[in-house]
Each structure stands twice: as structure tokens, then as C-alpha cells.
Amino acid sequence: MTTHKGFDPQDFRAALGTFTTGVTIITTRAADGEPIGITANSFNSVSLNPPLVLWSLAKNARSREAFANAKHWNVHVLSAAQEALSGRFARQGEDKFSGLELDEGISKAPLLNGCTARFQCRTAFSYDGGDHIIFVGEVLAYDRSELPPLVFQSGQYALAARKPREEVRLGSTPPPECSYTEDLLGYLLGRAHYQMLHALRQLLSTQALDERSFFILSVLSIRDGLSLQEINGFISYTGMLADETSMSALESQRLVAIEQDEERTRYVLTADGREASLRQIALAKAVEEDVAAKLGTGDTMALKLLLKRLIASSDPGMPDLWSPR
């Protein structure tokens, strides 16, 4: 427990930062008409009747005078895609509004778009808050979109992974002596992967293809004209390997053609092969849309983010499939 005298500003800030927040940009217009905006996560709702919200501004902020004199200001709850905008409005000195289209609001305060929610306010009170001023505003108008909101926690942007009201359980609680539970990450990743693969497998069976052929076609659809060794460099992480037999099978299905020059053999997709691969990708995208509809856009973004972080942290050194040659 750190008591008052021993407060280290950085450590105290870190402790406060564990309280998760959204991210807002708050805008107003200076007396001379200049648009003013800053990023703030000190926003919160206060009252429903009358509808009041609050946020606080450092007394030494360059925008202090503008906000102190302004009658109106707008709070923009930023969406997950507005991380760069958050950064722009958090820095000083830039022409923050450059290139931004503004919507028409009920006051002259700039109204940004692409946000999760917007609250157009009139200052109701301003209160002393130590080195900050607390602005309490009456909400005169508001709107919101379905865009997932941007989150901030411990100095990092984040996305929310929402918990349903009922606990998500896949099976019964295992007896205590069972060392294998549904909570094992490896089990969850495997089961999620195989369940997502279910529809693709059905398509592959109508295409008379196995999973290995699917991976080979996928790689060739991104980078054509590869040698067997290069193909395997991209698919070996699956535990499957292509060999001349598997390539011949794809050739006899007229999905792949062989290009032989003096030095080596390269494989290219035929028009049929590209068509087959496109159908697989279209199906994968349809399955993903179905998942996104069930989980929600923000949660699906969060899942992808976490999977990418997991992959990056356990990457055995796979070659970059998309790098230009």
C-alpha cells in the first residue's frame, strides 16, 4: 500500500490506468472560430434526468481557454477503427482537423463522424478538480452507430471481448480428478478450428479434394509459380507436406499445371484451379460472416487480434506468404 507522501506520479498513473475506459474526442470552437479538439478518457455519464455527462481537462491545457469560454462542446465516443484519430487528437500542434469531414450539429462545435456515439452538450457546470477542471455538460442531442467502440486499458488500446450473461460452458464440469478440461487452450483452438473447417470440408468433398490439396491451392492462389520445396515452406506448419504424387493428382484434376524450365519444376494454378480456390475462399468468408453475426463485430475483431498475437508469439519462422518478389 503506497500512502500519500510516497506517491510516485508514474506508479500512481499506472494504478489509475487499470480502470478501463473508452476513448473520446471532445471538440469545441474557440471565440475566433478555430476548431479545437482533444482526446480524453476521463469522460463519464452522470445523470439521466437532466441528462448530464462529465469529463475533465488539465488546467494547463492549451485548449483550456477555449473550453472555459465555450458554451457548447461535443463528445465523440471513438470506434475501434478510430485509433489513429485518437492519437492525432492526443498530440499537440498538429492541424488536427485537417482532411476531416464534419457533420452539421446543433452548435458550431465540430462534429466528427465514424464514431460509436456522439453527445452534443452545453456546459452545465464547471468544477474545481485539483490540477484539472471538471466540465459537466447537459446533453442536448446524441446519436450512436453499431460500430464497436475503442477501449483503453493500462496505457494500451484494446477491444472488448464481451461475456454473455450466462457463463459459456461447452460441457459439464469435469470431476476434480480429471486433468483434461474444456478450459485447455489447445483443446479450444483445435475444436474451434475443426468446427470452422466443417463447411469447408463439405465443399472440398464436392471438389474431390483433401485438406492438403486445399492448402496447396491456397498457397498457389497467393503466390503462383512455386517449386515443391517452396510450397512446402508455406504449408509445413500444418503438418502436411506436398509431394510429387499430390501435385500430379492436382494436375490430373486440371487444377494445377507444371512449368518445367532448365533449372526446376514450378507449379502454377490453372483457370480451373483458381476458380476452385476462389470458391473455397468465398466459403471461408461466408463462414466468417456467420461467426461475426453471432459473436458481434467487435468481439470478432478482438478474436482475430488475439489469434494474431498468439501466432506472432509462437511463429516458428514461417516465410512471408504475401511478400512481394
Place this chain on the structure above:
Amino acid sequence: MTTHKGFDPQDFRAALGTFTTGVTIITTRAADGEPIGITANSFNSVSLNPPLVLWSLAKNARSREAFANAKHWNVHVLSAAQEALSGRFARQGEDKFSGLELDEGISKAPLLNGCTARFQCRTAFSYDGGDHIIFVGEVLAYDRSELPPLVFQSGQYALAARKPREEVRLGSTPPPECSYTEDLLGYLLGRAHYQMLHALRQLLSTQALDERSFFILSVLSIRDGLSLQEINGFISYTGMLADETSMSALESQRLVAIEQDEERTRYVLTADGREASLRQIALAKAVEEDVAAKLGTGDTMALKLLLKRLIASSDPGMPDLWSPR
């Protein structure tokens, strides 16, 4: 855009709720010594010097008098495991503190444990906030743990999936005509699954086992004495199926024994089979600990939560492996 006169309280609340927050429990002690506590997400930091925080309390709250008269109150930033505690302190009439161990604080205000951060405060100001009172407190002492915080967004609890400062990219940006990108959920799930499987595959090869055998042993380690058909009911989602040849191979490796009665053939794990399975589970747990160390505890919890939601939403109707018989 909804303007003032048209405010529907429920819709306005929903718009405010898109601003993500942490969850706190704020405690004090009434004049008669009764412990008081409420769940609040209206907390925020205000000032570093002096160290001030704020939160707001409904004017019609039962605890209003206690907080208005108290000099001291404590803010507890709840951890991800404290969802039930949040619910308990959000409801009225319960003996909220029943069974809770309290820590010794600098005032008589109850100090809960198991939190992400705690701020022990003395009321500095209290301000009018419409139907709420805004309490601004000077932080006299604080502490924090490494426990991941609980998040609240749009009326649901959540976990944060943090974004690193640098964008997570697995490969180069694909050319615009490429329809196959690293952003495809199916690709990410497959690659994450196969990368997590990498260490297990190495173990399996020292055990002279293939993946199908791994799934068979795993199922038998949870539910012993299954018929071939029952085993396949549990592993068919992987696309792999057990047959008598695969079971005979496991029997000749002395990992599985065959129990024949009049009606049918059942398979049971031998002591060696159980030992082999335990080594696989131990490895899977070690791989998971490694991931959790890299991603962080909270992000790993978020990943598991999202995978469970994905699995539950795309479950083709798998039998419950852990259900009691």
C-alpha cells in the same frame, strides 16, 4: 440524431453505455458502523497533483446519507474474477459483506481484497450532478495487483483484448487483387491451432503416435470404456475417425486394452496409456502457460472466452464429453 425533447431514457442509457468502463465497488462505513458498499462504473481519475478521483452516486440511493456523511471511502477496481462480487454489490437488500474478509485500511471504510487496484480516499469535494452527486476524493493511499481487470460495455461484462503499440502483422500487406489475406478468421484459427500443435507433434513422434491416436487417448483419458462408435462420436469433429486397425495399433503399443463382453467391444486405457496421455496434457498445459506469459493473463482469458463463444455458436451437436454417466 435524437434531440433533447425526444430522449428515451433506455435509448439514452444505451448510447452512454457504449463508453467502456471498468467496474468498481465503493465502500464506506455509516455513522452507526454499518459497512456500506455499491457497485459503480462512474469512477474516473481527475487530478495527479493533488491526487483526486471522482465517481457519482444517485441522489435517491439508499447509501446516499452514509456517503454524504462519511469522510472516507475506498474505491476497488474489480478484477476479472470478481464479476459475482460486482453483481452482489449492485443489488439491494443483501448482506453484501457477508463472508468477505476485509483488509486493514487507513480508515474504517471496508477494504476488500482480490482487486486489480484500490484507492483509499477522503472526500475533497462533492458537487451537484443533476440526479446524482459527484464525489471527488483525495487519494490517501493506493495499491494494485497484477490481476486483469473486469470490463463493462453496453450492459455486459467483458475482458480486454489489448492491442500492442505496433500493429500485429503476420506478413506483408497483400496486393489489392489478392482475395486471400491474413485477416481471414479461418486462416488465423488454423495457423494458431497448428502452431500450438507443433510441440505436441514432437512429443507424439517420440511416443510413436499420430494425431488420431492422440485424440483417441485423450477421449479415453476423460471417459474410459468406450465402444468404437462412442469414441468416434467424440473425435469425428476433427475429421479423423478411429477404426479397428487404429485401435489394434494402440493395443499392440500396450496403451489401450480391449474389454469384450457379450454385447460389445469396449476400449480402456492401460496404465501406460494413461501415462502417455498425462504427458500430452502436461505438455499442452506447458504450451498454454508459455502463451499466457506472452499474451498476458487477461488477454489469454479473453481468447478462451471468445473461442468458447465461437465453439458454442458453431457446435454441430457434439456429445458432452464430461457429462456424468
